Amino acid sequence: MxxxxxxxxxxxxxxxxxxxxxxxxxxxxxxxxxxxxxxxxxxxxxxxxxxxxxxxxxxxxxxxxxxxxxxLPAQAVAKIALWNTMREKGLRVADLARLLEVSHPVAGRLVDFDHTSKMEQIERALAALGKRLAVSVEAA
Missing domain, CATH: 3.30.160.250 (Double Stranded RNA Binding Domain)
Incomplete structure (x- = not known):
């Protein structure tokens, strides 16, 4: 994808x-x-x-x-999924921050491709938006 x-x-x-x-x-x-x-x-x-x-x-x-x-690395793909889900729902970073009860900078780093985020944080954000992260392994 x-x-x-x-x-x-x-x-x-x-x-x-x-x-x-x-x-x-x-x-x-x-x-x-x-x-x-x-x-x-x-x-x-x-x-x-x-x-x-x-x-x-x-x-x-x-x-x-x-x-x-x-x-792309798995984290980048997860951030793309989070960002696109936010766009589909008409949410901004400030909205995500309120939803997750975190500061605006913390929420912003979840969609910052230059920042290494914990996958668990991205999963939590996706779950708050009604999505679940699924990982698969394929032959190279």
Whole structure:
């Protein structure tokens, strides 16, 4: 659902990427492997733009021919789910803070992709919004 396809471009012996689903996401690297590692950070950084602008985060489209896939960390996926649920319900961070009985900064960190949150806190926030976090393991 949030394994985003990226398009890899080569220029002067270096690589850079674009993401059709998250046009704000770009990354670069000296090798494709480095680029794919950096693409995770590039997408997560771009997701902060969506939160800052109050926009829902789009799901990933199917991977097309010649595209590479970027698998986001579980915590980033959980934060996307929390943010999109908040958007669906018309809630702001202040509303989440009141609902969880925490300060605004604490609630804000739950949808801050630069901050490492405890999964239990994200689960608690999702539960308060009527959602449950489910984790699955798939073959690589």
């Amino acid at each position: 949030y394994d985003y396809p990226i398009i890899v471009h080569s220029e002067a012996g270096h690589f850079w990427s674009s993401c059709p689903d998250i046009p704000e996401a770009h990354s670069a690297g000296d090798t494709i492997s480095e680029l794919l590692t950096n693409a995770v950070d590039g997408i997560c950084l771009a997701l902060t733009i969506y939160v800052d602008k109050g926009r829902s985060i789009p799901p990933a489209s199917p991977v097309g021919e010649g595209q590479h896939v970027v698998h």
